[in-house]
Structure formats: structure tokens, C-alpha cells
Amino acid sequence: MKAAQYYLALIVLLALASYGAFAYDPSPLQDFCVAINDTSKTSGVFVNGKFCKDPMLANANDFFYGGLKEGDTSGSLGSMVTPVSVTQILGLNTMGISLARIDFAPYGLNPPHTHPRATEIIVVIEGTLQVGFVTSNPENRLFTKVLNKGDVFVFPIGLIHFQQNVGKSKAVVIAGLSSQNPGVITIANAVFKSNPPISADILAKAFQVNKSVIKTLQN
Template identity: 70%
Template sequence: MKSFLLAFALLALASSFASAFDPSPLQDFCVAVDDHLHGVFVNGKFCKDPKLAKAEDFFFSVKNPGNTNNPVGSNVTAVNVEQIPGLNTLGISAVRIDYAPYGQNPPHTHPRGTEILVVLEGTLLVGFVTSNPDNKLFTKVLNKGDVFVFPIGLIHFQFNIGKTNAVAVAGLSSQNPGVITIANAVFGSDPAINPDFLAKAFQLDVKVVRDLQAKFWMDGN
């Protein structure tokens, strides 16, 4: 009897953790709306009255290529709850990624979502690195029609190794997966991290760290 109660308690605890991480919606949809007077607050957003929802609440277009004229040669067009209010509480989002020849989506992580990427045009070298202590690199060259998965929270990247533009789309397992671009966060933080600390952490000369911190760090993709 004690074993049964213990097992039941552990199962209930596990279920509560699962629900806290990604709760199932209790309604067909919850269109996000900026209306704190008349909306109902659910999962970080106020919900529009379902009777007032319209098709446009569930629509966004990514048919136009993004501008890749930047230092990294790529552009990410996000399709999350900010672009599609109807995504609220549904636990998914997407991105379109455009790459100039030899452009890259620099090493970054999504703290709240696993990513599945599909190459539409071009050839990409992609990869991710496992957590400590192994830091094992999984990498592969992808061509048109190929699919690759980046597990939640792990550092990953894409690099256009072709001489022509490349395009990919990706789905993510969160309505707002977030993104942390590693170089931007470390060397472009506001205020700046102490350069002496970073020099020791990365085993670099402090002058190199200061030079990196002085660079213009574009908004992370």
C-alpha cells in the first residue's frame, strides 16, 4: 500500500510539472489582445472574446525574403504570438530564415523551444553542441528538402556553404521560444560584462575582449 501511494504521489508530481511546463488549452483558441479592461489574462497574454475573433488573427505571410545585408548575412522572420495573436496558448511558432551566399545564423539557443528546420533552397551546414561535460558536436550538410532537429536549449547554428541564396523554414515547440545569440549576449550585453572576467573565462587577452565589446552587435535573430 505504501509503495502504491508513493508511486501515485510521484506520478501526480510528474503530471503537475508537465502541466506547468506546457499546459493544454482549455478552449479552442485564445487570441491575444492588448486589452486589460475587457480581456481575460491567459499564459502571459489577454484573450479576445472568441466571438470577436477573425481569420486575420490566425494569419501572417512570410512570402517576402528578409534583408540579409548585415554583418552575418542572414535574416530571421519570426512567426510567433507577436505576429499571429491566435497562436496564444497553442505552444507552437515558426520562422523563415534567409541566407546570403556564405551567410550564417550564428550560434544561438532557444531557451523555451525545440526547433525543426526544413531547407527550401540552397545548401546549409548545420549543427548543435550537447551540454557539459561532453560538448559533442552533431553536424550535417543539408540540401533542398532535408530536415534537421535542434533540441531545446542547445547551442546550434546554420551556415550557407553555397554560392547562391538559401532559404529555410523552421517550426518551434513554443509560442514564444526566445533566442539567445551567444556572441551578442556575452560581448554585447548592457551594461558590459567586466572585460577582465571575460578575458579569464575565454582565456583571451583583455585587449581582445575590449575590442569585441566595442563592436556593433546587431539584434539577435
């Protein structure tokens, strides 16, 4: 994809993601509220969990992030998520939007997870992916589809979803999220790697397996 097309895709993605963003993050009542990462601060305007910088001291770097580079996919899952949330761009505070770049090695997986505070919309920049999400109880219906370069897919807020590269070459996705801080809960980590651990008796009964299986997974 040519550079102009790539950036056009980003602009469209952000516009789509922001369309419903203010339903979840509070709508701003000022031009911007650049966050200050200073938890020791005891006074000032406090919005969305962040103190706001004096707007007269804001500058272009408060609205910039230069780190959306190709991620290292050599890990066990074969994927890497590079987020761009309020942590990376302090000027995103109160804007109700963020994004991420997801890189996949061949057959790499972004495992089942949820974003408790955001709907997610993705556009495939490169490669072929199988994606899907599961509806809530009691139906637990799986909606899944294979996506190719240029395809777009939406994951509803809070639902478990995944992406996997099903091709023999690398894949790249850009994701837009309708929150400045969407959060992420990776299902396997939350269940089997909690600190302290969830009781093996509880998990064995929940998954209807022997307790030894649970302990193996927790290890």
C-alpha cells in the same frame, strides 16, 4: 520546389514541431485564446502572459500573417530570420507552436544561438547548409551535418546551434518551433553586447585571453 510541395512541407513541419509542443507550453482548455497586446488592461482572462480577446470578437485575421516574404540578407552576417510567433499571429496564444523563415546570402550565417523555450526543426527549401548543435557540459559534443534541398534536421531545446549557407547561391529554410514564443539568445551578443557590459575581467578569465581582446570584441 512547386508551390504545392512547398506548402506540404510547411504543413508537415508544423505537425512535427507541434507533436511535443504541449510538453512546454500549457495545453489549451478552449478552442483558442487570441492574445490582446494591451499591457494597460487590468481585467480579463490572462493566459501565457497574454490577455485573451472575447472569442465572439475573434476573426480570421487573428490567425493570419502575410509577411513571410524573402528577407534582406545584405547585413554583415548575410542572413535574415523572419519569425512568425505569437507577436505576429495573436491567435497562436496557447497553441504551443511557431515558425520562422531564414534567408541566407551565399556563405551567410545564422550565428550560434539558443531557443530557451523550444525545440527547433528545419526543412531546407533551397540551397545547401551546414548545420550543427553542441551538447551541454561536460561533453560539449558537436553534431553537424550538411543539408540539401528537402533535408530535415532537429535542434534539441535550449542547445546552442547554428546554420551556414555553404553554397554559392542563396538558401532558404523554414523552421518550426515547439513554443508560441520560443525566445532567442545569440551567444556573441549576450556575452559581448550585454547592457551594461559584463566585466572585461570576468570575460578575460572565462575565455582565458588578454583583457584587451575582450574590450576589442565588446567594441
